[in-house]
Each structure stands twice: as C-alpha cells, then as structure tokens.
Amino acid sequence: MTIPTDIADAIFASFKAAKNVLIISHRGPDPDTLGSNLVLRKILEDMGKKVTSACVDEVPHTYQIVPDIQTFVTDFNPKDYDLFIAVDAGSISQANFPFKYPEIVEKNFINIDHHPSNEGYGTLNLVMDKAASATFVIYHLFQHWNIEITPYIATLLLYGLYYDTGSFMHSNTCDAVLEMASELLVLGADQELIIKSLYQNKTINQLRLWGRALENMELTSSNVAVAAVTEDDFKATDATHNDLSGLIDYVSSTKGSNFATLLSSQEDGTIKGSFRTRRDDVNVSALAQNFGGGGHKKASGFNIKGKIKRTSQWSIVGE
Ligand SMILES: [Mn+2]
Known part of the structure; x- marks a missing residue:
C-alpha cells in the first residue's frame, strides 16, 4: 500500500506549524482509534507540541492497562488548540465533538482514517479504505516521515492492527498486515500486553x-x-x-x-x-x-x- 505522498507531506507540514494539538478518537473507543491517537500524540510531543487526546466516551477498563490510555479527556475548550486531528473516525458523528464545536472542522482539521464510508469531513483528509486499521495507515505515514518506531509506538500500532483484524482472523488480514505485525514485533511491540488487554482482562x-x-x-x-x-x-x-x-x-x-x-x-x-x-x-x-x-x-x-x-x-x- 502506498501512501499519497502529497497528503502525507501536507499533514507533516501542519504538524510542524501547530503549537497546541487536540487528537480525537471515535465514540465507543477501540484499540485502533486509541492506539492511533497515542502514537500521533507521542511524535507531536517529541516535536515540542502540547497535545491532548480526547474521546467523547470513557475508555473501557479492559484497554486501560495499555500505557497512557487512561489519559483521555472527554471534553475540551476548542479555543485552546490550533490543530485538530481525528483518527479512525468514519464520520462527524463518530468524531462527535464537531456536533458540539462545529467550528473545529472548518479551520485546521486532519482526518486520518480507513473507513470506506468516510465523508472526508476534514480540511485535510487521508482516508485509505483498503488499510486494515488506522494504525496501518499511520505506520506507513511514519515510514514515509522516517519516524523511529520505538517499542512504545510499536505496541500501540500493533494493538490497533490486532483489534481491527480480529487478531488476524478477519478477511482484511493480508500479507501486508502480517508483514507489519512481524516488523512491529521485531521493533519491540509488547504482544503479551495486547493479548492480555484483548482476551484476558474481562470482569x-x-x-x-x-x-x-x-x-x-x-x-x-x-x-x-x-x-x-x-x-x-x-x-x-x-x-x-x-x-x-x-x-x-x-x-x-x-x-x-x-x-x-x-x-x-x-x-x-x-x-x-x-x-x-x-x-x-x-x-x-x-x-x-x-x-x-x-x-x-x-x-x-x-x-x-x-x-x-x-x-x-x-x-x-x-x-
Ligand atoms: Mn479502525
């Protein structure tokens, strides 16, 4: 899968220009939207930006054993931010905050997703509908941007991929998915933590x-x-x-x-x-x-x- 380089470059330029970034995960959050959110936050923080992760719904307890997943806020003041990003949110309704703050999608709003039904509601849209997960899109963005994949990032990217492929059982599990999983394991992804969170952590x-x-x-x-x-x-x-x-x-x-x-x-x-x-x-x-x-x-x-x-x-x- 090749990332459209013009959009990838435009996204990175927006990252560089921003000071305060708000990243939105979709309602009823899952590991793909949460993992995507946190890896983007990490690289933006490494670039010296102030970043907040938000989701209109609380994060399920079973996901909270993964680092930083408990740090999501459920509301924010849009005036505090100059860049907004939604990850894995196929519609305005899924991102949800634009209902409350319609102005955010009109200024500087990046929409990174893999849902074929995505409406392209951002001011900059990267929707790759053949990608198995949003973390798959972001992994390829990171490769294009030459971002170093640390074990922390590898774990979160694999977490989204695991979840959205039903632990490599859904039909979206193609060779590129297994290749990405393999590369992330080599880079230090914590597979045990992912399995514990997804399968061995039920109340x-x-x-x-x-x-x-x-x-x-x-x-x-x-x-x-x-x-x-x-x-x-x-x-x-x-x-x-x-x-x-x-x-x-x-x-x-x-x-x-x-x-x-x-x-x-x-x-x-x-x-x-x-x-x-x-x-x-x-x-x-x-x-x-x-x-x-x-x-x-x-x-x-x-x-x-x-x-x-x-x-x-x-x-x-x-x-
Ligand atoms: Mn997804």
Whole structure:
C-alpha cells in the first residue's frame, strides 16, 4: 500500500506549524482509534507540541492497562488548540465533538482514517479504505516521515492492527498486515500486553452480560444471528455498555449465519446496532446505511431511536 505522498507531506507540514494539538478518537473507543491517537500524540510531543487526546466516551477498563490510555479527556475548550486531528473516525458523528464545536472542522482539521464510508469531513483528509486499521495507515505515514518506531509506538500500532483484524482472523488480514505485525514485533511491540488487554482482562460482570446475550441469541429463518442486550441485562449484571466490546465476534461465529447483528439499549434512549459478516457477498456497510449508519463492508454499525423488545423474536419498537 502506498501512501499519497502529497497528503502525507501536507499533514507533516501542519504538524510542524501547530503549537497546541487536540487528537480525537471515535465514540465507543477501540484499540485502533486509541492506539492511533497515542502514537500521533507521542511524535507531536517529541516535536515540542502540547497535545491532548480526547474521546467523547470513557475508555473501557479492559484497554486501560495499555500505557497512557487512561489519559483521555472527554471534553475540551476548542479555543485552546490550533490543530485538530481525528483518527479512525468514519464520520462527524463518530468524531462527535464537531456536533458540539462545529467550528473545529472548518479551520485546521486532519482526518486520518480507513473507513470506506468516510465523508472526508476534514480540511485535510487521508482516508485509505483498503488499510486494515488506522494504525496501518499511520505506520506507513511514519515510514514515509522516517519516524523511529520505538517499542512504545510499536505496541500501540500493533494493538490497533490486532483489534481491527480480529487478531488476524478477519478477511482484511493480508500479507501486508502480517508483514507489519512481524516488523512491529521485531521493533519491540509488547504482544503479551495486547493479548492480555484483548482476551484476558474481562470482569465477571462483563462475562455474565455476554452470557445473557448469548443465551437469548437467535438464528433467524434468513440465517441472521441476532443477539440483543436490554437495560434489564445491564442492570442484572451491573455491567456497562463498554462491556459489549468483542461480543459481536462470538455472535458472528454462529455456524450457517450470513451475518451477525448485535442490538443494545443505550442510556440516551437509542439503540446501538452492530453488524458483522465473514461472507464476501454480504455488504453490511450498505445495511447499516439503511439505518443512517456506516462502516466497513464486513463490520458496520448504526444508532437509532427506539426500544428493544423481545416477543417471539427480537425486534425494535420505534418511538
Ligand atoms: Mn479502525
């Protein structure tokens, strides 16, 4: 994969010109958006800039064992910054802060992403839709900029790659992905920490929530694997919405399913929906767009108003 050098150079010029930088991770943060954020912050700090990492949602506890992931803020004063960067955020809604501070996308806003549905909402956009992760894009940017990959940076880049490829199980796991993973390991990436964070760090409440969701799963007559999590499930297990992260992969492993759907009640009265498929001939991005969402061909999501109701099957009751 080759980085468009004109955009890469323009981004670096913006970095050099900036003094105070705010880097945004997408709502419902995952290791790809968090890792991308922190590596950019590191190199900007090394360039003498003041940098803040922000995400509208709290970072899930399971990711917080990775260095600096606990340092994200959930709000900021836009007047304090002269450069804004969003990483791995496929839309304004995902970046979210532009809803509150519309002026930030109008001045100096760099949008680095790999979602095919990315709207190109920045003033400078680097969207590489064939890249397996945002950290894949940033790794190649660093190579182009001749940035030294320290073990700290290698770990965070690999973290995003691990997550977005489903630990090298999704179909986006190509030779370039494995090559990048291999190079990062050579450069000192802490694979053990990544595995611990992704697989061996679940609370008992989280596993009980997953248990309830899996117990009530259905495979519809059109072979869609559906799981749903209601407010009652959250209350009964004392689990949080962040605890759902990773559950969709289990739902998606159902034999014979065309795609998987995970619905969850949100605190703000909306329903979050996620789609996953392993099939090449199913486009769940198009499916999510029907509900005003978006994402990748094989992994997408949406948010709608309504309530989840269990009758004979899971259904959404509109308001
Ligand atoms: Mn990503």
